[in-house]
Amino acid sequence: MGIAALMAQSGVHFGTSGVRGRIVDMTDEVCWVYTAGFIQYLQDNQQITQGATIAIAGDLRSSTDRMMAVLGQAIVDQGYVPVNLGAIPSPAIALYGLEEGIATMMVTGSHTPEDRNGIKFNTASGEILKEDEAGIRNQVVTYSEDKFTSAGVLPEVADLPVVNSAANQRYIQRYIDFLPPKSLAGLSIGLYEHSSVSRDCLYDILTGLGATVMRLGRTDAFISVDTEAIRPEGVALAAQWSKEHGFDCIISTDGDGDRPLISDEKGVWLRGDVAGILCAQYLAADAVITPVNCNSALELSNWFTYTQRTQIGSPFVIAGMVEVAAEYQSVIGYEANGGVLVGSEIVKGERRLAPLPTRDAAIVPLAILMLAKEQGITISALLKTLPERYTISNRLKDFSTERSTQISSPFLTLPLEESLERAEQLVGDLAGVPVALNITDGVRLTFESGDIIHFRPSGNAPELRCYTESATQLRAVALNAACIALMESWRVE
Secondary structure, three states: OEHHHHHHHHOOEEOOOEEEEEOOOOOHHHHHHHHHHHHHHHHHOOOOOOOOEEEEEEOOOOOHHHHHHHHHHHHHHOOOEEEEEEEOOHHHHHHHHHHHOOOEEEEOOOOOOOOEEEEEEEEOOEEOOHHHHHHHHOOEOOOOOOOOOOOOOOOOOOOOOOOOOHHHHHHHHHHHHHOOOOOOOOOEEEEEOOOOOOHHHHHHHHHHOOOEEEEEOOOOOOOOOOOOOOOHHHHHHHHHHHHHHOOOEEEEEOOOOOOEEEEOOOOOEOOHHHHHHHHHHHOOOOEEEEEOOOOOHHHHOOOOOEEEEEOOOHHHHHHHHHHHOOOOOOEEEEOOOOOEEEOOOEEEOOEEEOOEEEEEOOHHHHHHHHHHHHHOOOHHHHHOOOOOOEEEEEEEEOOOHHHHHHHHHHHHOOOHHHHHHHHHHHHOOOOOOEEEEEOOOOEEEEEOOOOEEEEEEOOOOOEEEEEEEEOOHHHHHHHHHHHHHHHHHOOOO
16 A cells, blocks of 8 residues: 555644554554555665664553554564564654664654554654655555455554663663763752653653652543643643742653653743753754744844754754754754754763754753753743743634635745735734744744734644744733634635
């Protein structure tokens, strides 16, 4: 079966660095064929030799174990050897693959609900990029008609090998070795564990560096944590825990540990794009790559020699980091979800941090805590060292892709002056007169007032997203609410 046909038939499509879909759609057949297609692509490009090992890991969803077993069977069926790394963070398996020079796959639905799951693919060089995705999509996988039942079930699936704990231990040691011994001593940290696959290794990292850690909110049931749209319960819990225990901060991640959450000492969660700037500052980055939807305090801070804006998605950030790697010594990328990508070796005194060009959650709170400690201030005070720019994001679900395209496509072809006139007609008097337009990914408008409005159709769902930025949080929130109301009126022509 062709991968492109499989995508159309199953509804399981490529997102960032892999495929994702509803559990009911991610049958054994779908998972097996995608895995076989990925391996065939590696073979076609001489990135793997017959009989080599391929590592797999997964998050803590109830559907993950079965999917990992199917991936293991697909690896065996293609003539390769599976390595079971167990339940570890996505960046941990990516790091292991880079160090071992092997391909890896992570079963995870990331921040999405329990009824969804997915597979992230990494080559020996790191997570797949857009050209890799296209190559996988072009693969045709052949297998006998009776390999799967009519419901797409694989009748016989071999047990995975015993868990190899090396990847988890290397990930923990990566950060214990990079920071000075007991560098977090004296800090009191709340660790919101929920169902994050990072919960145990984060505890080991934080305590290994001397912090006093209280474990909070651990659950056996999977909880969806989206660092760009934190649940009201998550906001309330952080404020309550901070008030009760006087933490220096609270730390958490999404389900697979590539998107961080860190609060200030009052239990107020930092936005991911602000956390990314502070992390890059601690790592002494001279080049910073980030998507177009992130906070403009990056440029206004004047902390970095070079900055670049990309399309939204880690593959675009990675491509940007690769472009400048030869020109700059310390290259860092980050996304609005808070995940930080280390594009080059980072040197702090005599300590070194190896590149890890995939989203990682662990480095972010560690860097922010170290930065605050070095300056002798709280995290809330650290935030005040940044230019005052506040970003808010929201989305309209069930907004047709066709309608989104109809609204945004004219901006791709019109001259700038006409585009700005059209923008003024589109948004009315919400923010004044538009003076700049960026169409890198969606329609991002900057106004005379300094306000920013960014409309962007989702790349993998019928949704229209809106990002707003202003000099005050109150204004950014109000502007976003006004934009969402305006977008509601766009559902029909």
